[in-house]
Amino acid sequence: MSDFSGKLYVPGDAGFEEAVFARVFNARRPTDRRPSAVLVAENEHDVVAGVRYAADNGLSVAVRSGGHSWAVWSVQNNTLLIDLGKLNSAAYDEATGIVSGGPAIQGGNELDPFLAERGRFFNGGHCPPVGIGGFLLQGGQGWCQRGWGWAAESVVAIDVVTAEGELVRADAERNSDLYWAARGAGPSFPGIVTKFHLKTRPRFQHLFHSVQVYDIADFAEVMTWMYAVEPTISPDVEIVCVSLCPPSVDGEPRKRVFVVTGVALVDSPEAGHEALAPLQTCPIIDRAFENVMAESSLAEQRESQIQMNPENWRYYADNVWVDGEVHDIVEALTPVFTTSPEPDAFTIWFGNGLMRELPDMAFSLQSPAYIATYLAYEDSANDARNRAWLNDAMVAAQPVTVGQYLGDSDMTNRQLKFMADDNFARLQKIIAERDPEARFVRYLAGDSATVNRNHWEVSS
Ligand SMILES: Cc1cc2nc3c(=O)[nH]c(=O)nc-3n(C[C@H](O)[C@H](O)[C@H](O)COP(=O)(O)OP(=O)(O)OC[C@H]3O[C@@H](n4cnc5c(N)ncnc54)[C@H](O)[C@@H]3O)c2cc1C
Known part of the structure; x- marks a missing residue:
């Protein structure tokens, strides 16, 4: 038995089940996967000892840092799960x-x-x-x-x-x-x-934000304008368009809206106003229910993120990098932005039109816009319906989809490309040289032979 400063749990131990899912954000948890043991590491020496313990016991190793993987990648069969939660200095x-x-x-x-x-x-x-x-x-x-x-x-x-x-x-x-x-x-x-x-x-000295709220029926017009204006906007501005249902007012049913937001991280109020000014050029801005440009703070922005991603809720997330003619993009994205079975679900369009050249690193796939849906809900009875809606919405987006970002992916549901082919080949070579016995788990995929390929491009 290894000498750990941290605690090792095996099935049957009090606390094993809690340790399996400790700090896991998504309340929709896998029922068909369980580690063979969990090590709550106290320090890096425990991590070393854990890898050796796994080798001695014929186990692979999975790890958890913050527990926010939507697909709960840290929970896998025949593994020692090393929980790194205490390595947070x-x-x-x-x-x-x-x-x-x-x-x-x-x-x-x-x-x-x-x-x-x-x-x-x-x-x-x-x-x-x-x-x-x-x-x-x-x-x-x-x-x-x-x-x-x-x-x-x-x-x-x-x-x-x-x-x-x-x-x-x-x-x-x-x-x-x-x-x-x-x-x-x-x-x-x-x-x-x-x-x-x-x-x-x-650190930037000021955070200014711009928020415009449109009827969801204006999605196509606003999105088309956004594709024209976004590449002209300062690199100090983050631009996100969101489809969401704000809380009900006076008991009225919640209505989906399309919100255009800009967040400028700048050193003066003048720079903030100047950076956000292009967002005032929307041709239908007079139809916006709300149009605010004001000083905000990172704390305020983060609070809104917490409100939109409540803890202990169930989630499905999926995402696509899209490219092509703007008309085709808008058409393909209309279902995911304008319909949803859950009032708390939201879909984002993340402007990436500046597309700087990437340094030489494994990460290598992106496009001028990132689209992700986060289906947040509480009732497990809605799992199947929500899964089906999200899959259908992603099929509609397929004609303009170039791939996905790993951060919001779940390859057990569907596989998309996430890395340039040369980079993927180089990564596989590094993995084979560094970990020939597969001590560490690999991508958790439905079909490991078709990882990094868009599923509709794989011939059966
Ligand atoms: C509410 C919410 C908001 C999010 N917002 C963003 C966002 O703004 N931007 C963004 O890019 N992503 C975002 N994500 C996605 C998030 O970045 C990914 O899910 C990421 O994997 C979370 O990291 P983690 O350490 O918390 O997850 P974990 O579940 O702990 O780790 C995920 C997997 O990464 C690998 N891993 C983690 N740590 C290590 C390590 N130290 N060594 C080796 N392998 C490791 C393991 O395979 C592990 O299973 C968000 C997710 C949630 C739930």
Whole structure:
């Protein structure tokens, strides 16, 4: 038996079931998958010991950092699940501006306040409790990703426990294959990251936001205008269009609306107004029920994320990168934006039209716009109906779909391309060299032979 500082749970132990799903965000949990043991690691030495314990006991290893994977990737059969929840410390180096954080540190709740005290910023995930571990490994669509880059682009080094159970540093010079893979491999990374070393930037002084609320019937007109204006807008602005049902007023039935939002992270009020001004050019702006441009704060923005993603609810999420003629895109996206069986479901269009060239890293697939649906609901009786609606809406989007982002994916339901072919081939080579015995779990997919291919392009 290994000597762990943390606690090892096996089936039958009091606390085993709680440990299997500890901190898992999605209340819709897998019923056909269970680990063979769970290790709640106290420190990185436990992670090393855990990998060796798994090898001695013929188990693969799955890990959990923040527990926010929609598809609950951390829970898999025949595995030792290593829970990294206690690896959540942060340290900042004044001389380099680099922050070093444990994989379970929550981007918004923990890392950001730590950096704010030091006048620095790192563009972590939008919802405050998302762990940096899974988020960074799959690319990381943080605040202002459109202009400031994928969060993984700010990773300068990682500390990794390898399949042999050794703790190593990986960066551009040392173990550069692992460093390359860690920026995009997502849940098939051949190692366990125990620490991320991240470049930070000076903190913005002001956050201004613009919010316009339209009738959902105006979706096509507003979306068409958005495709024209978005690439002209400053890289300091995040642009998200959302279909949602605001809370009921005076007991009236909730009505779906289309909301155009811009968030400018800037250093002066003048810069905020200037950056958001192009959003006032919508040709049907006089039809907006609401048109606000005002100072806001990251705390206020985060609170709205928490309201939209309630804890202990059931979720289906799916997503697509889309490209093509604007008319075709708008038509293909009409079902997912204008219909939904659940009033609390919302769908986002995330502007990415600036499309900067990506550095050499595993993450390599994106397009001028990202679309994701989050079907939030409470009643398990609606599981089948909601699954069917989301699948149908994604089929409608197929003609303009180029692929998906791992962060909002579930490959047990359907598979899409998420990485350029050359990068995927290079990643498979790294995995084969670094983890020949498959100590670490790979992508949790319905069909492992067709991973990284759009399902409708796979001939049977
Ligand atoms: C409410 C909500 C809001 C979200 N908002 C955003 C957003 O704004 N931007 C965005 O990009 N994504 C977002 N996501 C998606 C989220 O980034 C992914 O689900 C991500 O996987 C979560 O990371 P985690 O560490 O919390 O998840 P976990 O479930 O703990 O980890 C997911 C998987 O990643 C791998 N992994 C995690 N940590 C490690 C590690 N240290 N070493 C090796 N492998 C590891 C493992 O395979 C693990 O099973 C959101 C998700 C939710 C639920």
